Amino acid sequence: xxxxxxxxxxxxxxxxxxxxxxxxxxxxxxxxxxxxxxxxxxxxxxxxxxxxxxxxxxxxxxxxxxxxxxxxxxxxxxxxxxxxxxxxxxxxxxxxxxxxxxxxxxxxxxxxxxxxxxxxxxxxxxxxxxxxxxxxxxxxxxxxxxxxx
Numbered sequence: 171x172x173x174x175x176x177x178x179x180x181x182x183x184x185x186x187x188x189x190x191x192x193x194x195x196x197x198x199x200x201x202x203x204x205x206x207x208x209x210x211x212x213x214x215x216x217x218x219x220x221x222x223x224x225x226x227x228x229x230x231x232x233x234x235x236x237x238x239x240x241x242x243x244x245x246x247x248x249x250x251x252x253x254x255x256x257x258x259x260x261x262x263x264x265x266x267x268x269x270x271x272x273x274x275x276x277x278x279x280x281x282x283x284x285x286x287x288x289x290x291x292x293x294x295x296x297x298x299x300x301x302x303x304x305x306x307x308x309x310x311x312x313x314x315x316x317x318x319x
Contacts, residue, residue, distance in 0.1 A: 239313065240264045241271070241283065244306050246313040253293065255319055260290040267306070274300040293317040 235257045240247045243265035253259060263269050263283040271289055272279040277299060280289040293299075296319050303311040 236260065238262055239315075241269045241303065241311075243267050244309040244311050246301075246303075246311065249313045250316075251313075252316040252318060255293060255296055255317055257317070258290050258292040259315060260288050262286070262288045269303045269311070270305055272302055272304055274302065 235254065237251065237253055237257055237259045239251065239259060239261045241261055241263045244267075246261075251259070261271055261280070261283070263285055266285065268282050268284050270280060270282045278291045278301075283289060293315075296317050299315040299317065301313050301315065305311075
């Protein structure tokens with residue numbers, strides 16, 4: 171080949187590799203997602219991994235909350251609690267003594283619980299519910315449950 175032919179071949183090759191310099195529009199396509207299960211060695215050379223966003227789904231309907239109050243030897247834990255209407259509050263005896271439970275307004279009561287026994291109450295009305303272990307009230311075993319909308 172002649173020297174001029176080599177240059178013409180080089181110019182044609184450059185134009186083929188660089189379409190922008192030869193007047194044609196560059197391709198503007200980007201990948202929409204890259205598999206995230208590629209081997210570690212392959213992802214290390216690819217740069218940032220593009221992943222598709224998870225689909226948006228509706229949240230499930232809210233369910234009533236459940237809250238636990240432990241009844242120990244001469245105490246409630248927690249002794250003061252605020253919950254929303256519809257919450258089920260469960261008292262559980264965790265002490266060595268037997269305990270009873272009574273709301274001061276008479277809205278709930280349990281005659282006695284031994285270790286491990288529970289007493290659930292679902293609150294459907296907002297209000298303030300002071301309660302007590304009648305056997306140990308003198309020792310300070312009192313509590314207050316506040317139910318809000």
